[in-house]
Amino acid sequence: MSGPAAGPRLSDRQRLSWLRLIRTPNVGPASFRELINRFGSAEAALEMLPELMISGGANRIVRIPTIAEAETELEAARRAGARFVGIGEADYPALLKTMDNPPPLLAVKGEGAVFRLPAVAIVGARNASLAGIKMARMLAADLGRDGYAIVSGLARGIDTAAHQGSLSTGTVGVLAGGLDVPYPPENIGLCDEIAERGGAIVSEMPFGWQPRAQDFPRRNRLVAGMALGLVVVEAAQRSGSLISARLANEMGRLVFAVPGSPLDPRAAGCNALLKDGATLVTEAADVLGALAPLAGTRPPRTAPLAEAPDLSAMPPPGENERADVLEALGPTPVGVDEIIRHTGLSAAQIAMVLLELDLAGRLERHAGGNVSLVFERS
Amino acid sequence: MSGPAAGPRLSDRQRLSWLRLIRTPNVGPASFRELINRFGSAEAALEMLPELMISGGANRIVRIPTIAEAETELEAARRAGARFVGIGEADYPALLKTMDNPPPLLAVKGEGAVFRLPAVAIVGARNASLAGIKMARMLAADLGRDGYAIVSGLARGIDTAAHQGSLSTGTVGVLAGGLDVPYPPENIGLCDEIAERGGAIVSEMPFGWQPRAQDFPRRNRLVAGMALGLVVVEAAQRSGSLISARLANEMGRLVFAVPGSPLDPRAAGCNALLKDGATLVTEAADVLGALAPLAGTRPPRTAPLAEAPDLSAMPPPGENERADVLEALGPTPVGVDEIIRHTGLSAAQIAMVLLELDLAGRLERHAGGNVSLVFERS
Numbered sequence: 001m002s003g004p005a006a007g008p009r010l011s012d013r014q015r016l017s018w019l020r021l022i023r024t025p026n027v028g029p030a031s032f033r034e035l036i037n038r039f040g041s042a043e044a045a046l047e048m049l050p051e052l053m054i055s056g057g058a059n060r061i062v063r064i065p066t067i068a069e070a071e072t073e074l075e076a077a078r079r080a081g082a083r084f085v086g087i088g089e090a091d092y093p094a095l096l097k098t099m100d101n102p103p104p105l106l107a108v109k110g111e112g113a114v115f116r117l118p119a120v121a122i123v124g125a126r127n128a129s130l131a132g133i134k135m136a137r138m139l140a141a142d143l144g145r146d147g148y149a150i151v152s153g154l155a156r157g158i159d160t161a162a163h164q165g166s167l168s169t170g171t172v173g174v175l176a177g178g179l180d181v182p183y184p185p186e187n188i189g190l191c192d193e194i195a196e197r198g199g200a201i202v203s204e205m206p207f208g209w210q211p212r213a214q215d216f217p218r219r220n221r222l223v224a225g226m227a228l229g230l231v232v233v234e235a236a237q238r239s240g241s242l243i244s245a246r247l248a249n250e251m252g253r254l255v256f257a258v259p260g261s262p263l264d265p266r267a268a269g270c271n272a273l274l275k276d277g278a279t280l281v282t283e284a285a286d287v288l289g290a291l292a293p294l295a296g297t298r299p300p301r302t303a304p305l306a307e308a309p310d311l312s313a314m315p316p317p318g319e320n321e322r323a324d325v326l327e328a329l330g331p332t333p334v335g336v337d338e339i340i341r342h343t344g345l346s347a348a349q350i351a352m353v354l355l356e357l358d359l360a361g362r363l364e365r366h367a368g369g370n371v372s373l374v375f376e377r378s
Numbered sequence: 379m380s381g382p383a384a385g386p387r388l389s390d391r392q393r394l395s396w397l398r399l400i401r402t403p404n405v406g407p408a409s410f411r412e413l414i415n416r417f418g419s420a421e422a423a424l425e426m427l428p429e430l431m432i433s434g435g436a437n438r439i440v441r442i443p444t445i446a447e448a449e450t451e452l453e454a455a456r457r458a459g460a461r462f463v464g465i466g467e468a469d470y471p472a473l474l475k476t477m478d479n480p481p482p483l484l485a486v487k488g489e490g491a492v493f494r495l496p497a498v499a500i501v502g503a504r505n506a507s508l509a510g511i512k513m514a515r516m517l518a519a520d521l522g523r524d525g526y527a528i529v530s531g532l533a534r535g536i537d538t539a540a541h542q543g544s545l546s547t548g549t550v551g552v553l554a555g556g557l558d559v560p561y562p563p564e565n566i567g568l569c570d571e572i573a574e575r576g577g578a579i580v581s582e583m584p585f586g587w588q589p590r591a592q593d594f595p596r597r598n599r600l601v602a603g604m605a606l607g608l609v610v611v612e613a614a615q616r617s618g619s620l621i622s623a624r625l626a627n628e629m630g631r632l633v634f635a636v637p638g639s640p641l642d643p644r645a646a647g648c649n650a651l652l653k654d655g656a657t658l659v660t661e662a663a664d665v666l667g668a669l670a671p672l673a674g675t676r677p678p679r680t681a682p683l684a685e686a687p688d689l690s691a692m693p694p695p696g697e698n699e700r701a702d703v704l705e706a707l708g709p710t711p712v713g714v715d716e717i718i719r720h721t722g723l724s725a726a727q728i729a730m731v732l733l734e735l736d737l738a739g740r741l742e743r744h745a746g747g748n749v750s751l752v753f754e755r756s
Contacts, residue, residue, distance in 0.1 A: 131641045259637030259649055262660035263509045271637055271660050274652070282640035282649050 007090030015084055017042035019070045022105050023206055025062040029101035030365045031358040056360030076207040080180045082109035099225035099251050103204035107179040110200030114170040117149040118295040121223045123241050124158025124233035125266050132158055132234035135258055137165035142284030144169030151226045153219055154187050158233045163190060167197050175203040176219035177211030220244040228294050229254035231281055235269030242269045250367055254290055256281045317349045325353040333370035385468030395420035396464055397448045400483050401584055403440040407479040408743045409736040434738030454585040458558045460487035477603035477629050481582035485557040488578030492548040495527040496673040498665060499601050501619050502536025502611035503644050510536055510612035513636055515543035520662030522547030529604045531597055532565050536611045541568060545575050553581040554597035555589030598622040606672050607632035609659055613647030620647045628745055632668055634659045695727045703731040711748035
């Protein structure tokens with residue numbers, strides 16, 4: 001393995017502020033990026049947060065994690081042998097930067113070098129058949145031997161087989177909970193082995209976080225985001241693996257599926273993907289052939305995030321502008337360009353109002369940069 | 379079932395001559411057509427045969443079946459409850475006319491009405507798995523219920539299951555040997571049942587003919603030719619079903635395949651077809667959706683063959699023309715248009731020389747109307 005890559009690094013103080021900011025309720029990857037771009041630094045953004053939340057119409061001001069709380073999490077990471085990697089830093093997974101709203105801070109345990117390999121995701125059913133497990137392990141081993149890192153979700157069945165097949169060549173496990181809360185628990189040993197053998201375990205969730213149902217699609221998004229393509233080995237209809245495939249497709253990743261008998265319910269999801277145009281895989285060569293032209297090129301769709309610009313001098317939007325943007329919003333997701341046409345306001349002003357609403361917990365962000373208002377159920 | 383369809387019918391005398399002509403060695407469907415078009419009738423062609431064979435350079439004159447021999451075969455057909463259907467007649471399978479060189483005379487046992495349904499071929503491995511057999515039976519039953527006749531090759535495994543699944547809705551079995559030589563023998567009962575329940579058994583081979591290895595691809599050609607599309611249910615690599623799929627594709631039929639696990643060798647052929655662009659099938663709806671737009675339209679690629687034109691008045695080609703055409707021919711198949719360009723002769727003259735060579739056993743006809751010389755191994 002090569003040593004740590006050179007490149008910009010966050011200072012300890014910056015990293016602490018980034019952690020406090022991303023751990024603040026209502027601050028997601030999109031508003032994090034907006035805040036840094038607007039106020040020049042996480043530290044400056046943290047100061048502005050209460051005011052912005054009030055402007056956005058928050059019922060109550062959410063509690064920003066204290067410095068002590070963030071230091072406690074940093075200490076938990078250190079104890080677990082892990083670290084936080086910021087999106088501008090060299091050890092951040094290269095391809096992850098090309099997805100919509102990548103996590104600004106990633107908890108990582110293991111080797112950063114694995115993130116510099118081109119990656120393939122291999123995912124599938126937890127209740128996999130022996131044939132499916134054999135297939136996943138074989139594909140992972142063959143693709144690993146050809147220089148690809150294998151990314152998966154550390155779940156039972158196919159995911160576990162994919163990691164096991166690529167232990168010696170480099171594998172990346174993405175957790176839906178905190179890095180110190182491996183799920184399922186029987187994979188604690190596998191997590192350690194991955195990190196020790198040149199691979200890495202990553203999570204965007206706080207240390208100690210117990211994964212809830214809604215955290216798994218979010219985890220799946222990272223699995224797809226880190227890879228050039230996603231291979232589904234066995235999957236039932238309406239399974240999480242199909243959500244991963246949809247997310248991968250939306251991100252422009254290639255989607256592959258291993259076929260199976262129509263009489264086997266564990267093949268139904270894969271066969272459905274194939275009908276929808278996924279590439280059929282019976283051996284690693286099918287994946288290699290399709291990915292080889294892409295493996296050299298990773299165009300960043302999102303400009304790298306650095307603590308440089310300070311747009312805080314821009315006059316804040318007034319009540320009129322807020323009212324105009326609110327009027328343009330509803331429960332149906334709309335694009336920012338539609339809001340521009342509707343209100344006649346500048347993109348910068350609209351972005352600011354949206355940021356305030358987001359921080360106030362009143363905005364939902366969707367794929368493709370679309371936004372909608374959150375309506376409280378009464 | 380509806381009664382016999384109206385339309386042109388061969389007289390008993392014509393049918394006898396047709397049978398004698400098509401049973402003559404070196405007379406295949408292509409030369410049969412040439413002969414009828416050239417000399418106006420099979421009867422006239424039979425008279426010309428010895429002369430044509432000598433012109434073509436035959437080492438020895440082949441024996442033309444006598445009237446008595448042909449009557450013996452007609453009697454064998456009657457005893458078997460079968461009849462001979464000519465290509466111009468109403469009971470001739472409609473779609474078969476659209477393939478290259480359809481057989482001019484077909485031995486048929488059963489209902490001609492089944493040939494007027496749109497048809498789907500279902501074929502596959504003889505050593506099929508239970509899942510494959512279940513799948514074939516299910517597809518056949520569902521497609522039959524939707525108004526399609528099911529065509530297959532009466533082989534063990536998938537073919538048998540396809541016929542069984544569509545017994546009540548109409549199924550067509552194509553034999554590689556004579557109609558009175560069912561192969562495999564255990565399907566004698568199935569053959570009878572098909573004919574009794576509104577389906578049909580057909581063969582282009584003489585009564586009493588024991589099928590040889592090379593007769594099976596020829597049978598597969600008819601299976602594909604009678605159907606709008608061909609579904610392969612289970613097939614190993616390098617199996618006869620893949621040849622059927624290739625033939626079907628060359629004829630412009632849609633090719634469908636049922637996927638299976640890459641670890642199952644009986645799925646390898648189907649998965650390979652899917653990689654090559656076959657349509658994936660997990661249920662009958664996949665076939666119906668693709669065929670529905672075609673089921674109403676059956677453009678005849680070949681003009682119907684009737685005993686009408688008599689081109690025998692055309693002067694026969696001389697030795698110079700024969701030498702020119704022979705010079706243009708070799709072991710590599712060439713098209714008639716290339717021979718026209720090379721020799722400057724008319725298409726009619728070239729067709730006549732080719733016919734002579736064909737009847738002399740010196741010509742091989744290939745797909746797309748290409749021809750090559752037969753070289754005797756010394």
